[in-house]
Amino acid sequence: MQWTLSRILRSLLTLLLLASFTFFALSLSADPALQILGPDAQPEIVQAFKERWHLNDSLWQRYVTYIMGIIQLDFGLSYRTGAPAIDIVMTRLPATLALMIPTGIASLLIGIPVGIYAALRQGTRTDRLIMTASVVGFAVPNFLVGILLMYLFSVWLGWLTPSGIISWMSWIMPMITMVSAEAGIFARFTRSAMVEILSHPMLDTSLAGGLNEHQGLRHHVLPNALIPLLTLVGLFAGNLIGGAVITENIFAWPGLGRLLVESVAARDFAVVQIIVLLIGASMILINLLVDLSYGFIDPRIRDTRRISIKRNKVATA
Amino acid sequence: MSLNLATDPDFKQDNAIDPQNEQRVLTWKMRISGAPFMVKISFTFICLMVFLAIFAQAISPHDIAELDLLNRFAPPVFMGGSWSNILGTDNLGHDVFSLCLRGIQISLAIAAIGTLVGAIFGTSLGFIAAWAGGWIDDFIGILIDFQAAIPFLVMALALLAVMPQADITLFILIMCIYGWERYARLARSVALSAKNDGYVTAQTILGASAFRTYLRHVLPNTMAVIVVNMTINFPSTILAESSLNFLGIGIQPPDTSLGVLIGIGRDYLYKAPWLALTPGFIILFITLAISIVGDWTRDQLDVD
Numbered sequence: 001m002q003w004t005l006s007r008i009l010r011s012l013l014t015l016l017l018l019a020s021f022t023f024f025a026l027s028l029s030a031d032p033a034l035q036i037l038g039p040d041a042q043p044e045i046v047q048a049f050k051e052r053w054h055l056n057d058s059l060w061q062r063y064v065t066y067i068m069g070i071i072q073l074d075f076g077l078s079y080r081t082g083a084p085a086i087d088i089v090m091t092r093l094p095a096t097l098a099l100m101i102p103t104g105i106a107s108l109l110i111g112i113p114v115g116i117y118a119a120l121r122q123g124t125r126t127d128r129l130i131m132t133a134s135v136v137g138f139a140v141p142n143f144l145v146g147i148l149l150m151y152l153f154s155v156w157l158g159w160l161t162p163s164g165i166i167s168w169m170s171w172i173m174p175m176i177t178m179v180s181a182e183a184g185i186f187a188r189f190t191r192s193a194m195v196e197i198l199s200h201p202m203l204d205t206s207l208a209g210g211l212n213e214h215q216g217l218r219h220h221v222l223p224n225a226l227i228p229l230l231t232l233v234g235l236f237a238g239n240l241i242g243g244a245v246i247t248e249n250i251f252a253w254p255g256l257g258r259l260l261v262e263s264v265a266a267r268d269f270a271v272v273q274i275i276v277l278l279i280g281a282s283m284i285l286i287n288l289l290v291d292l293s294y295g296f297i298d299p300r301i302r303d304t305r306r307i308s309i310k311r312n313k314v315a316t317a
Numbered sequence: 318m319s320l321n322l323a324t325d326p327d328f329k330q331d332n333a334i335d336p337q338n339e340q341r342v343l344t345w346k347m348r349i350s351g352a353p354f355m356v357k358i359s360f361t362f363i364c365l366m367v368f369l370a371i372f373a374q375a376i377s378p379h380d381i382a383e384l385d386l387l388n389r390f391a392p393p394v395f396m397g398g399s400w401s402n403i404l405g406t407d408n409l410g411h412d413v414f415s416l417c418l419r420g421i422q423i424s425l426a427i428a429a430i431g432t433l434v435g436a437i438f439g440t441s442l443g444f445i446a447a448w449a450g451g452w453i454d455d456f457i458g459i460l461i462d463f464q465a466a467i468p469f470l471v472m473a474l475a476l477l478a479v480m481p482q483a484d485i486t487l488f489i490l491i492m493c494i495y496g497w498e499r500y501a502r503l504a505r506s507v508a509l510s511a512k513n514d515g516y517v518t519a520q521t522i523l524g525a526s527a528f529r530t531y532l533r534h535v536l537p538n539t540m541a542v543i544v545v546n547m548t549i550n551f552p553s554t555i556l557a558e559s560s561l562n563f564l565g566i567g568i569q570p571p572d573t574s575l576g577v578l579i580g581i582g583r584d585y586l587y588k589a590p591w592l593a594l595t596p597g598f599i600i601l602f603i604t605l606a607i608s609i610v611g612d613w614t615r616d617q618l619d620v621d
Binding site for chain 1: 455458459460462463465466467468469470471472474475476477478552556559560563564565566576579582583586587590593594597600601604605607608609612
């Protein structure tokens with residue numbers, strides 16, 4: 001319980017650090033008035049712009065307003081359109097989720113079984129083939145896969161439209177682009193986790209005790225392989241988000257990733273700020289849930305945590 | 318679905334040599350000559366790319382800023398082009414071969430600097446956390462969590478957004494941040510376990526400074542883990558760098574990188590597919606070759 005509380009507290013501190021980072025990085029390094037209006041803008045206009053966005057207040061004043069704003073879920077207005085930045089972000093969110101959720105599920109459904117299969121055939125030609133394919137899968141840049149697919153299906157064969165959401169067919173190329181990398185990573189990690197547990201003597205013991213191979217696999221190998229796979233979830237989520245940014249930009253997908261790049265190019269700080277905060281907060285939440293679920297899944301970890309707190313050491317997962 | 322691996326002939330064959338006893342005797346020269354064919358090919362390819370990167374300016378037949386507007390979209394030789402532009406020309410008549418050479422140079426240089434600086438920075442922070450403990454350890458822990466919470470691509474985009482003039486120095490600096498948190502985590506955990514080992518205590522009793530203990534004794538024990546992480550980090554630095562440049566954020570024309578070339582080539586995919594495909598395949602082969610060699614190195618060092 002104490003461990004859980006300290007872990008939650010630490011997540012909140014990380015969140016505060018994230019919010020402060022986005023604020024100071026965005027407001028210290030550049031003057032939005034000059035960047036948006038251009039260096040040739042008339043002083044009166046610059047003054048009016050600063051007045052309008054409260055840029056003349058002191059930095060600390062703005063910081064406090066900003067943090068208070070976040071607590072009240074008020075993220076300021078977009079410099080570009082004048083609309084509340086959160087609205088702009090929210091209209092783009094569904095498209096991104098509609099791409100990321102099926103991609104995530106497909107990666108798991110392909111990567112994990114393939115990894116298990118390779119581990120059971122360890123050292124054979126099938127295993128080597130699968131592992132080579134997975135290396136290729138994540139060594140190839142996302143954007144290159146996207147462009148090759150576009151060249152093949154849109155330019156050459158003319159089967160699929162290269163951009164936007166038009167029908168269910170629009171999902172084909174973006175999903176292949178992202179799944180090829182993610183499934184490869186999962187296959188690899190699953191295999192190495194499985195291989196390690198397959199060589200554990202407990203398996204021999206359980207087989208000697210009369211379990212058949214299938215039962216041994218289900219009751220001893222798979223539960224133990226779950227823990228190393230769980231550590232992968234945070235990395236996986238981060239990859240998926242990074243991949244979505246690239247993929248959305250290749251296929252002109254009307255989602256958050258494309259909005260991020262557009263806003264960066266237009267120096268629309270309020271929008272950039274929300275997107276970074278949104279992504280960071282969800283990642284912090286995911287990492288927290290993963291850390292908490294270790295103890296839930298594996299009682300041994302629960303015990304070590306209790307002992308480490310007794311010894312008054314800082315427990316980190 | 319055979320779980321009984323001991324009777325599996327393939328399994329036996331792979332484990333015929335006991336790695337524990339055999340590995341220490343082998344020198345690196347012997348290991349390389351005994352490496353699988355793919356590893357040798359990849360290794361040769363990497364050497365070739367490094368050679369091209371070092372001598373890019375001497376080899377390239379045209380200047381990368383040289384315009385030839387009358388000779389735009391010339392196809393490469395194997396698609397019926399002329400030998401003066403082996404890989405064809407782009408939308409402004411630049412020589413694609415020269416651009417690719419410069420791209421290889423920039424991409425490899427940034428990846429090398431980024432990986433090295435990131436490794437040094439991350440490892441130092443990890444050691445400091447382990448050595449100091451207490452609130453410093455907690456603070457570095459939060460920094461690590463923070464870095465792990467923002468996907469690098471998003472962070473780099475945000476940082477590049479705020480800079481008035483994004484020049485190449487800034488871009489390299491940002492690439493140096495990439496992946497530091499993984500080194501820090503690894504270095505911290507190894508240093509923490511080393512702290513309980515006798516040799517660190519012995520050093521302290523003998524009067525060695527903390528700096529000396531960590532540099533001369535803990536670092537060599539951490540090296541294998543760090544090198545392995547570097548082999549993973551290097552190709553992904555190339556990927557991150559080229560992804561950013563592909564999005565048009567980072568290195569600006571007339572200078573170029575492989576990512577910039579693919580980004581420009583994408584706009585002419587219908588008209589001149591070689592503009593995107595040539596640098597694309599170069600990146601593909603570089604990252605693939607490094608991953609294969611890195612994988613093999615990892616097996617040889619016997620670290621996960």
